[in-house]
Amino acid sequence: MRIELEKRAKPSMLLSILSPFLALGLTVIAGGIMFALLGKSPGMALYSFFVEPLLDVWSLHEIAIKATPLILIGAGLTVCYRSNNWNIGAEGQFIAGAIAGAIVPVLFHDWHSPLVLPLMLVFGMIGGALYAAIPAFLKAHMNTNEILTSLMLVYIAQLFLDWLVRGPWRSPDAYNFPVTRDFMPEAVLPEILASGRTNLGFVFALVAAAGLWFMMRYTLKGFEISVLGQSERAGRFAGFSSRRMIWFSMLVSGGLAGLAGVSEVSGVINKLQPIISPGYGFTAIIVAFLGRLNPLGVIAAGLVLALTYVGGEAVQLTLNISDKITRVFQGLLLFFVLSCDTLIQYRIRLVFSRIGRSSEGGAL
Amino acid sequence: MSAVAASGASPLLAVRSLTKLFGSFAACNAIDLEVRPGEIHALLGENGAGKSTLVKMLFGVLAPTSGQILWKSRPVVISSPGVARRIGIGMVFQHFSLFEALTVAENIALSLPPGISLGKVAEEASRLSELYGLPLDPKAHVADLSVGERQRIEIVRALLQNPDLIILDEPTSVLTPQEADRLFETLAKLKAEGRSVLYISHRLEEVQRICDRATVLRHGKVTGACDPRAETPASLARMMVGSDVAAVNAVQVAAKGDVLLETRNLSVPARSPFAVSLKNVCLEVHAGEILAIAGVAGNGQSELFDALSGEFPVADAGTVSIRGRPVGALGISARRLLGAGFVPEERHGHAAVPSLPLSDNLVLARNQSDRRSFLGGGVLGIIRHAAVRLASQRISQTMDVRKSGEDPAAGSLSGGNLQKYIVGRELDRQPAVLVVNQPTWGVDAGAASRIRQALVDLARSGSAVLVISQDLDEIFEVATEVAVISEGRLSEIHPTTTLTREKIGLLMGGMHGRNESGEAAHAH
Structure with missing residues (x-):
């Protein structure tokens, strides 16, 4: 017996719109079952996971802070995924951007100038883009699978950061802790509201998502992205180059991931340390899909996923559940988004085995 | 053209007014065809003439809309390629279905019922490939093989089922002339053993060279059945592309422009x-x-x-x-x-x-x-x-x-x-x-x-x-x-x-530089 996916002739329009909400609902149900199995009251747990963080100004700011990198990276990834380039290594580009952006405050910490911050942001973007240029080059010119190369580069970036903060960039004043010196005030992204910690990075995220949305919706470049993503041959006929699109999409998403990285270390952490991300680069993949690969949808999805981080911390405190619960929720969410989308497009059929039909080919 | 001869032994395969409709379009329209034991039978026709549709029905890939297939004088329903193989019909498609990362023996084993050891498959494949002059290394990876060698795998795969009839769909279209010559030798051996071959082609020269009889299709209908060696390329081409006189030109060019x-x-x-x-x-x-x-x-x-x-x-x-x-x-x-x-x-x-x-x-x-x-x-x-x-x-x-x-x-x-x-x-x-x-x-x-x-x-x-x-x-x-x-x-x-259509037909059949009037009739 084998399982076959058969394309539905007419996928329901309503269901495809509802799909992300359906997935969210299923995640909550599965989460409730999981809490029950852990011996906690599902109602209580879900309340403190999903609702409580929304009732408090402090945690709303936390959500905005955590949504910032998710939206920045997720919006860039929509360009990649719509053009059929599967950048899985945004986590690495995030770290590369953070490192490149930290060059100024770490190596020139006595330089006090309003130029520091803009320079850091530009360096961050360049760093992320250059790091994404490696899988782009390998795919465009060596026909390498970008999923593998970009993912493997994540671990290289993580270990490189680890080496930097333990070695050449370790702060002389940190009692051998593996951290760089604290960034000088000119190198810190300013907060934008008096009520809490939300910084300028959140504005970058909104602007980047809106800009990409405009590009996808109204411009020839956006048209090029969707045509090349759907049919390389038709794109070639239109005079578009899929090789140039590899470069474009990887550099854009890498640049935005780099910007997210430098914003995080500048606005939130204020220094470099071995771990600077709870997996934003990977979670942003979920954000991109939950946001229907639409940059505006990514804003909403980014806020939802940020809630899972904050909610995870909340249940850890109130119910004494491991913080790994966050990853579980994120995994459930991605699983349900993808399965909803698949089942809306396809129906499952069980086929009971027949005699091997291996030699019939495709001659027409 | 000459009628289907009813002489001699009873046919191995007989097709009686086989029809396949796609909507209202008749891809095959009341096709009659007979393949005798031990003959190489050509199926000639342009693209879209219905050749592929016909053989797909014979191999159980498509179900006929109406008509009858007689196999060894008994009516049969070929509902799937599995059925076709079981009754003794093998087929080599124009485009191969091989896994490039696997070896020759592994590819062959995939088409066999499970449970046969790879060593035994390799042994049997070697034996067959030697017997029929199809040199093949069972341990070679398909990715490293030429198109001709890949085709041999498909042929050996078909032969392993010990078929009485082998259908080859445009087998030489992917081969070099030398590879094609080798294939023809193999076909001659199969024929000598009393197996039949249904050979689909549009290449007149080949058909004349190796085929005993030919059935010509045009627009889904049989337009002729003949002995290709008794025909001229011109007459074959006429059957293939139709004999109507050219229509009037729509554009009249007075003087040539830039x-x-x-x-x-x-x-x-x-x-x-x-x-x-x-x-x-x-x-x-x-x-x-x-x-x-x-x-x-x-x-x-x-x-x-x-x-x-x-x-x-x-x-x-x-x-x-x-x-x-x-x-x-x-x-x-x-x-x-x-x-x-x-x-x-x-x-x-x-x-x-x-x-x-x-x-x-x-x-x-x-x-x-x-x-x-x-x-x-x-x-x-x-x-x-x-x-x-x-x-x-x-x-x-x-x-x-x-x-x-x-x-x-x-x-x-x-x-x-x-x-x-x-x-x-x-x-x-x-x-x-x-x-x-x-x-x-x-x-x-x-x-x-x-x-x-x-x-x-x-x-x-x-x-x-x-x-x-x-x-x-x-x-x-x-x-x-x-x-x-x-x-x-x-x-x-x-x-x-x-x-004339005839001349275009000759050029299409690869008869470059030959005279249209059919002086090349006795080409071999």
Whole structure:
């Protein structure tokens, strides 16, 4: 017996719109079952996971802070995924951007100038883009699978950061802790509201998502992205180059991931340390899909996923559940988004085995 | 032609008025066919004649609409390839289904019932390959093998089932002449053992060389059954392409205009094992002319289109010229800016993106040539949807495109209507040069005549039109000049008025440089 996916002739329009909400609902149900199995009251747990963080100004700011990198990276990834380039290594580009952006405050910490911050942001973007240029080059010119190369580069970036903060960039004043010196005030992204910690990075995220949305919706470049993503041959006929699109999409998403990285270390952490991300680069993949690969949808999805981080911390405190619960929720969410989308497009059929039909080919 | 002989032993396979309908279209219309034991029987016909449909019914891939198949004088229903194999029919398809990462033996084992050890499969495969002169290393990886060797795997795979009848679909189309000679020796051995072979081909020379009898199909009907050795290539070609006299030309060229499209010794290496390389293609299309490139599919037509359109530019800029300018190294957008328009063969996913609305598909082909009217916002390149929609409506009206709604997805249109839109999209620009690959392939008669008329009108207004087509009716209806492409080589260009179907048929069958009257009748 084998399982076959058969394309539905007419996928329901309503269901495809509802799909992300359906997935969210299923995640909550599965989460409730999981809490029950852990011996906690599902109602209580879900309340403190999903609702409580929304009732408090402090945690709303936390959500905005955590949504910032998710939206920045997720919006860039929509360009990649719509053009059929599967950048899985945004986590690495995030770290590369953070490192490149930290060059100024770490190596020139006595330089006090309003130029520091803009320079850091530009360096961050360049760093992320250059790091994404490696899988782009390998795919465009060596026909390498970008999923593998970009993912493997994540671990290289993580270990490189680890080496930097333990070695050449370790702060002389940190009692051998593996951290760089604290960034000088000119190198810190300013907060934008008096009520809490939300910084300028959140504005970058909104602007980047809106800009990409405009590009996808109204411009020839956006048209090029969707045509090349759907049919390389038709794109070639239109005079578009899929090789140039590899470069474009990887550099854009890498640049935005780099910007997210430098914003995080500048606005939130204020220094470099071995771990600077709870997996934003990977979670942003979920954000991109939950946001229907639409940059505006990514804003909403980014806020939802940020809630899972904050909610995870909340249940850890109130119910004494491991913080790994966050990853579980994120995994459930991605699983349900993808399965909803698949089942809306396809129906499952069980086929009971027949005699091997291996030699019939495709001659027409 | 000579009637199906009823003499001798009872046939191994007999087909009685077998019909296959796709909607109202009869791909096979009341086909009669007999294959005797121990003969090599040719199935001849142009593309679209119904050969593949017929053999797919014989191998259980398609179910016949009506008619009967008799196997060893008993009526059978072949419901699946498994059934076909069990009763003793093996088939070698034109395109192979092999896993490149696996070895020869592993690939063969995949087609056998599970539970047979790989060593035993390899042993048996070696034995068979030696017996039939099909040298094959069971341990070799398929990825490392040539096309000819891959075909041997398929043949050995078929032979392992010990079939009484082996069907070969265009087996030499992917082979070098030397590989083909080897294959013929194998076929002779099979025949000597009393097995029968059903040999599908459009190559007259081959058929005359190895086949005992031939059945000729045209437009889904049997137009002749004969002994190919007793026929001339000319008479075979006539059966294959029809014997009607050429129709009157639509375009009357008074004096030749300037050369608007030209290739000089255009050679392009094959991009993949199944692609054809172009060899020294020379052609000229003058203003006001329609040059038709005739030929059986897979002889380099799409490669020629790619080189002319610039989707795959060629290294030597001078080999392709549009309006006197060397454009070989330029891409498709630059060639469009010089006034050329292109219509590829495949509508879905090449000429159009099916999921996008028609207006977006207009932007697809004209995003650079109509930059001024379609794009705004300077470097931002904002698409002016209003202007595009207006142009899209104009095209739909001019070409009488029937669609549901104002701007439906391209994929929701019927083939004919989408094709009218795709052709209209180029005509709307009044291109100086138009290159069209299979303009009416799979299109209903009404749309086809509308499209042909539009091509004729364009040429009349002084443009150069190049039509790549397999449809001889179409060629005689529109073309002023004809050349034939075969295995990547282009024949000389002949004025349509000097040509007969017979002669084109001969050129298509690869009989280059032979006399049309049939002096080559006794070719071996």
